[in-house]
């Protein structure tokens with residue numbers, strides 16, 4: 001078979017989760033919480049399941065949920081958004097990313113992604129006939145945290161560049177945008193037709209008192225952006241696969257043309273329940289940063305006893321650990337061995353990079369109960 005995606009196999013997330021299960025290892029690989037959604041939200045889902053919300057939802061999303069999303073954009077990012085024309089509910093952020101890419105990328109177009117990059121971007125670009133250009137995030141003496149190399153981005157832009165993909169807070173590294181980054185990006189894309197797809201699924205998980213620099217906050221960038229988020233990450237419900245895209249009307253119109261024939265509409269009772277919950281407790285997401293910061297701090301404090309080296313994540317629920325003081329093995333081999341022999345599963349960071357260069361770094365998900373994190377850290381500290 002002449003595959004359209006010859007380089008794509010089963011994702012590493014599935015592979016590592018399966019290996020963890022087979023070995024009885026603690027699974028800190030795939031990014032999902034080990035705890036349940038809020039009991040009030042679960043009750044609302046039950047109520048909605050039993051009150052006739054079980055048929056097709058409107059294609060663009062349940063109106064009350066779109067309104068709640070628009071209200072959130074106003075409350076958190078000071079962005080007035082038209083719930084009818086500019087908000088679309090999707091089957092997770094993954095579907096939103098796919099629709100946004102397919103809405104705007106044509107054969108021959110280039111899409112710039114920043115490595116390490118989430119694994120769904122490139123296959124979607126390839127299927128749209130586009131080419132993905134990978135630029136590494138960099139660190140420097142003046143700015144030690146990973147960040148965008150603006151000169152390199154400027155130099156990479158050609159007439160074919162159609163989209164710059166952003167993902168901050170960043171999976172897997174946990175790095176976040178700095179104060180001037182969005183202004184610099186606006187200046188770089190000004191007077192071009194380049195669009196922005198901003199994957200902000202970890203928008204509420206940001207630490208040390210920082211606030212999330214959403215593209216929604218930025219008057220100029222917002223005009224050319226699809227801003228994507230996920231209820232799965234925010235409400236500890238990754239299995240529900242409900243997300244959304246906020247984009248100006250002209251972009252949303254194109255986005256919806258793809259969504260309409262990709263998924264058409266998203267699971268009705270969950271949409272209604274999320275709308276109910278967002279009305280009941282609009283500030284719920286504001287508590288996530290402290291909740292996950294406590295977990296990051298606990299995991300990092302425990303790992304200080306180990307031979308792993310790390311910089312605490314600034315956001316997301318992932319911590320990258322460098323094992324070069326422990327082994328010279330490549331990260332895929334080391335991650336497998338760690339799962340089989342030590343009993344802790346992680347994700348090798350090289351799989352997020354275009355040419356899979358070997359790294360000595362692994363990504364651990366700390367969205368787990370405290371005792372699970374303690375057990376995992378105890379095992380890792382033995383290395």
Ligand SMILES: Cc1ncc(COP(=O)(O)O)c(C=O)c1O
Pocket residue numbers: 031091092093094095118167171199201229230231232233238241242243
């Ligand atoms: C950066 C990033 N984008 C998108 C997604 C997908 O989100 P969803 O499960 O809502 O499709 C994830 C999930 O891990 C992610 O980490």
